Amino acid sequence: MLHAFGVRNDRNSVENMQLVRGLDTVGRIGPIPHARVAIPRLTPQYPPSPMEHPPESQNELFATRRAKVDAIRELGVDPFGGRFETSGSVAEIRARFAEGNQERAAGRLTAHRDMGRSHFLDLNDGTDRIQLYVGTKDMAPEQVALFKLLDLADFIGVEAECFTTKTGEPSLRVKSITLLSKALRPLPSSWYGLADVEQRYRQRYVDLLVNPGSREVFLQRIQIVRGIREFLQERGFLEVETPMMQAIAGGAAAQPFKTHHNALNLDLYLRIAPELYLKRLLVGGFTKIFELNRNFRNEGISRRHNPEFTMLEAYWAFADFQQMADLVEELICHLAQTVRGTLQIDHKDAEGNPIRTIDLSRPWRRAPYRDLVREAAGQDWFDLTPEARRARASELGVEIAPAFADFEVTQHVFEKLVEEKTFNPCFVTHCPAELVPLARQSAQDPATVDVYELIINGQEISPGYSELNDPIVQRERLEHQAGEEKQNIDEDFLTALEHGMPPAGGIGIGIDRLVMMLTGAESIRDVVFFPQMKPTL
Secondary structure (H helix, E strand, C coil), X not given: CXXXXXXXXXXXXXXXXXXXXXXXXXXXXXXXXXXXXXXXXXXXXXXXXXXXXXXXXXXXXXXXXXXXXXXXXXCCCCCCCCCCCCCCCHHHXXXXXXXXXXXXXXXXXXXEEECCCEEEEEEECCCCEEEEXXXXXXXXXXXXXXXXXXXXXXXXXEEEEEEECCCCCEEEEXXXXXXXXXXXXXXXCCCCCCCCHHHHHHCHHHHHHHCHHHHHHHHHHHHHHHHHHHHHHXXXXXXXXXXXXXXXCCCCCCCXXXXXXXXXXXXXXXXXXXXXXXXXXXXXXXXXXXXXXEEECCCXXXXXXXXXXXXXXXXXXXXXXXXXXHHHHXXXXXXXXXXXXXXXXXXXXXXXXXXXXXXXXCCCEEEEHHHHHHHHHCCCHHHCCHHHHHHHHHHCCCCCCCCCCHHHHXXXXXXXXXXXXXXXXXXXXXXXXXXXXXXXXXXXXXXXXXXXXXXXXXXXXXXXXXXXCCHHHHHHHHHHHHCCCHHHCCHHHHHHHHCCCCCEEEEEEEHHHHHHHHHCCCCHHHCCCCCCCCCCC
């Protein structure tokens, strides 16, 4: 059977494949799209993984390849060549394949099968793979000399003629080879892959080459981000950009990263949220805007948190949080159908065993915050005294810190008993005003604000607000939040509000968490190309 990227893993394909030692690495590496190689049945010779070699062996491999660089230069060939004109990608060549076509292709060597004077190799450029046939008896002596110095993972360009083998494999009969880049280090064998999870994160470039599933996740992430832009732009939203370095870290309650601008002799902060600048644009007359932005928070690292993360924030003048909830529901369902082709998203463990299936079928549940807390902690929860609520939380197995205010006790119970146990979509509405100082107060209950918190897969995916546009109330809330640190209040933002901001709905969506949910990834590190890691010594 063909799995993602066409890698064959059926029993016969493994047992029938002849693995013949190449130059210093054996067999096939990396994701090989549409691999259909028919080789006479022999006892399989499974290669050792280079990643499992002791350091001395790795050093020997490096030294061997380094010596080949000098040998290649002695042939008058640049081991790290330059431009090579191709006639198209490998995928395009396969799509228009016809006997006798003359093609120029480039890519990485990912397999080598030695038949004496005849050699079969796989060339992969990231779009697909194609088999190369090299007959050394038909090549010029200098080309044969160069060919003998090639290794798996090298980048080459070829001029070749299309032909089909007796087994029906579309192939390229190589006429000339151009070395484009010599790989000094071998890559892990595809039989083993890159199994060390931490090494996959530290050496993502290797992970992407040898783990088809990892590459597929990031291709889906790219589709998701592109789909978000297209979805919003089709509905009249304009993409904008706001500062990443700010004099005051506003828009969220989080610890910022601090930097210093030498020319201005000014301390600045990497933004924790773009919200206050986007609202300035509402004041300035932009009525439907969004920003896909990078935020930075100097806080903990976990499977759900990375200190640098991607957010979508969007604002819609004259709308409210209910309309923003409708927009987000439509957006996420659109992305699921476009990228995954289904609203049923399977999540699996590391061994591939099903954990759960998230059902994104519409309509999504909407429930007030207080109702959900009552369902989890008892119908009388909000009738209890603060001391009784702490005692009830302890009975329910929720640890409460002594410094927690009463509303924080309820919020912690909500997080542990509601949020972490809710996997299908649920819009939690009308949250306590203390939790969201930038949202509009609810007309029905002044103790709550007109907001939603969208929970999917046991975590918050998106908050949405009816934005507060009263500059007097906004000042009161920000002063209360700042306490004694009045210097942390963004006076310019308040001045902007005093010029008049239209009523508006606003949303935020954590892109990393959204990608986790849609792809089935269980750690944020699996959906971020280069997650933050502690340096190795």
